[in-house]
Amino acid sequence: MVTIEKSERLKILKTYKLYIGGEFPRTESGRYFSLKDADGNQIANVCSGSRKDFRNAMVVARTAFGKWSKRTAYNRSQIVYRIAEMLEARKNQFTDELTIQGVDKVKAEREVHEAIDLLIYYAGWADKYQQLFSSVNPVAASYFNFSLPEPTGVVSIIAPEENSLLGLVAMIAPVITGGNACVILASESKPLCAVTFGEVLNSSDVPGGVVNILTGSRKELLPQFSTHMDVNAVFYGAGIPEELKEIQMNAALNVKRVADSNVMHSGTGKEMQDPYLIMNFQETKTIWHPIGI
Template sequence: MEILKTYKLYIGGQFPRTESGRSYLVSSLAGEPLANACLASRKDIRNAVQVARKAHGAWAAKTALNRSQIIYRIAEMLEARKGQFIDELSEAGFGMEEANAEILSCIDRCVYYAGWADKFQALISSVNPVASSHFNFSTPEPMGVVGVLACQNTPLIGFISQILPIIIGGNTVVVLANSKMPLSAISFCEVLATSDVPGGVVNVLTGSIDELLPTLASHMDVNALSLATVSNMPKVFEAQELAIENLKRTQLLVHDFKNQDAQGMEFITDFQEIKTTWHPIEQIAGGAGAY
């Protein structure tokens, strides 16, 4: 007898079942039953945000180089296991060629953002001219915990294209996976768990977007939102409105994530705050300032 696997959530580096004990059936594009996935609840969101907040300090404090190494490690692990991911997609009803292309672009994207990790800061930082005895400079800082509504059209490339630029900049994420095709995202979490990505940096929930998105969008401890457009646009607009209360920055994505224009430095800086520092400098004997 064939047994359908029940995929679990990914929270704090662990794979727990949903606190609610619920699950739902995931089918292939042709309507064949594939597996069960957790139907996450509001409390799972609460738990995920809590661990994402806890993980943020240490993740942001790592050197950019170290984050780069860790993201590059994801690419290596994904490369080693790409057969599994391609099989999974073809079982879900994708053609071999399409599945192959999707996974290869996922690996590319990891390498691409690993490269950006220690470079974007220099490009968007500045030393500012001021009319006083100050050395005045602006540098980017991560925003904190970012809520992500993953692309609902692709199983993995959208998911990866959204989270990588957010975490490479030192943020942590709570992701609502593709509701109809959540399996690849959860399998990808197994890669994350074995790639030196600290627990809590990426947290993934599966379930109903209608049920979960308002809770995530209204959560006061979530600092920003990345929303990939879904068929149910009113839900996205509702999320934008709920985000106002604590001034979450909201990113709306309408990209075809397989394209090259779905990657770039702007996806990183969308989730950076600029901090400007005024550092007093001494002017000796009326001489000109050093800066």
């Protein structure tokens, strides 16, 4: 008689891919690196994105920027709020992912909560920053003169190594709240949450291409993120002075904006709440409107 032993259920490992233009492609280079936990067990294979992935992401980001920047502020607010809702619904998954990447359980939970709260915070700003940062300017001529902020375009973002979820969200939120599109390089050592966050974005009414997420080597991709002529601004959050210097020198090529923030890799969610981060990626338009004396 044949006995069939009940075998243990096979492990199903998730495939972590890139997030470009609302889709989840593998890197065109076909390269990947293995991610291991503290005990040396393999957690996942992660795409090692290439410059061509970045170029492709830039093309879709540029296209997406046009429509996204023309959405009403109110609608952008709704969508950023929706991201928070979706994140809330999947917070256990994010907590688990942070934990297997070595973050303490209590800290991981706090990080996820802070990330959600941060999105709510920026959702509130979407239809307010423009009125608050606009001005009517006194001029000595017969003009009504006023200035208002408008989104700069496509922003490339270098996310921090630590705070791999919170820092990522804290850098994306002010950029897209202000009507920009972006391409992000996720944390190299803790990339899992970034890819899963792409799934959250994909189910939150964020149009494809507004946010694009790459994983891979920072050293390799930093020059691409800062030299590409179609990037309007670089947002650096990894906190390494030499890298920042390299970015600033590359950005001089076509005078990109460079913003850096030191709270992203070590700060708390509270410290990341800052409307001036929205303003870092805005251009000021001033209008001279003729009037009678």
